[in-house]
Amino acid sequence: MFNLRDFARVIFGICMSDKEKLQTTEQAVRLWMHEILRVFSDRLINEEDRLNLFNIAKNTVNRVWQLNFDKVFEHLDKTINGVKDAKITTLE
Numbered sequence: 001m002f003n004l005r006d007f008a009r010v011i012f013g014i015c016m017s018d019k020e021k022l023q024t025t026e027q028a029v030r031l032w033m034h035e036i037l038r039v040f041s042d043r044l045i046n047e048e049d050r051l052n053l054f055n056i057a058k059n060t061v062n063r064v065w066q067l068n069f070d071k072v073f074e075h076l077d078k079t080i081n082g083v084k085d086a087k088i089t090t091l092e
Helices: 003-016 025-037 045-061
Strands: none
Touching: 003 025, 025 045
């Protein structure tokens, strides 16, 4: 069960950031994603629900923030057989 207090935790986490270190939209998106996962994903009990949350957040970044999610999180792209596929399918 989630409630408005959980939403407030996400906002509070973002508000606690150091404004000098949060200079770009991409950094704000990374922080927002971190807070979403910290507050909501940590309480989910199975991988299917975590993947659903990840996909919802990914679509939100693309639609609302109008940024390419894979580009914002390209530093997490894993190398498979010496090649990066430029697709982020999980944040693990």
